[in-house]
Amino acid sequence: MIPDKTIGRLSLYRRLLNRLCGEGVSNVYSHQLAAMAGVTAAQVRRDIMSIGCSGNPNRGYELVELIESIGKSLDDPGGQRAALVGVGNLGRAILTYFSGRRPKLSIVAAFDNDPRKCGRVTQGCRCYGVDRLPDMVSELDITIGVIAAPANDAQRVADQLVHAGVTGILNFAPVRIRVPSTVYVEDMDMTTALEKVAYFARKK
């Protein structure tokens, strides 16, 4: 089981490596990848070690091999599907972001209580009423929920997602949600993030 922080960096590495690959580069040294990712070379080597991939002192790491190795750790071979709840500005932004980005991970359904949004398709993703959540989750084999609903609805939405069977939640609402310990939650708290920036913009 790879630790939290390492997974985050591997995700970043993969994107950087894919870009390099598109530029025709075929191998990379830890210090180069480190510079691009804004971390140290030792960190990069450790992270790569943790996924059981190895380079060679002459040529560094083979790009294709490394990208595949990361995929083997991060991706589910059968793919994973996510549901978005809340199709406001933020929800639409999230759909745009993720649409067709990764073959093994996609948002396949959206839910909103506003009847005007239901039935519409945004970024190849159809919007349903939240009452449809349970059956759609099982029908489409969804294991991930993305909460982009207002703060007041976040806990109820989380409960519904958990009840429907998702095991991971990405929470954009500015409140902490309570879930069983079997469910993994990642908070994307803009308020905290901006306050942090404000603090260090002064103190640095």
Add this chain to the structure above:
Amino acid sequence: MIPDKTIGRLSLYRRLLNRLCGEGVSNVYSHQLAAMAGVTAAQVRRDIMSIGCSGNPNRGYELVELIESIGKSLDDPGGQRAALVGVGNLGRAILTYFSGRRPKLSIVAAFDNDPRKCGRVTQGCRCYGVDRLPDMVSELDITIGVIAAPANDAQRVADQLVHAGVTGILNFAPVRIRVPSTVYVEDMDMTTALEKVAYFARKK
């Protein structure tokens, strides 16, 4: 200088405390706040210690005093102003989120290259062309930049913000930006976040 992680939790505590305050509660124990924030009681006490506030074994912490103490650490007495660059779905969501939330920290101007967006006012915030960035930043005394532009524009936007004089950046673009070490950057990387959730949704 309070560490990064502590600042993040203090920001969360403040929101929780404000909510409690609105419910008429007047004091709180570390274990109560801990339960709401999803951390341990010892952690809460350490965090509160780090801002030089103290409670009392009988009544715990006085809500009002604690909230003010957090404010004294997190907020600039003169207030801080931020600029948003990129007024797409995400940019509008960000404006909605922050509009009128904190008196000491607000987004006071938005910038976008699309001429159709310029001149319009969203959430009390006027949108300008990006060419206006330098003079608006100094005119409005803006010290924080929020990047909600496409990945391809992120580095250029960051350069413009830094050049205009901001010392903190909240970056929503899915790429790392390069800035002088005097500038603090916080990344809100949705791609990484979703990939992390996907991983732990499987492994947990």
Add this chain to the structure above:
DNA sequence: TGTTGTGAATCTCTTCACAGCT
């Protein structure tokens, strides 16, 4: 009794530093 404040212990993450390789 049940809480705070905090030194010490623990745990986790990162960096150092260098042997071993090409």
Add this chain to the structure above:
DNA sequence: AGCTGTGAAGAGATTCACAACA
């Protein structure tokens, strides 16, 4: 010569555990 892989050291963050207190 310059890189990787990694044990060991170091730094940072969290939790333990308990004296002091109301």
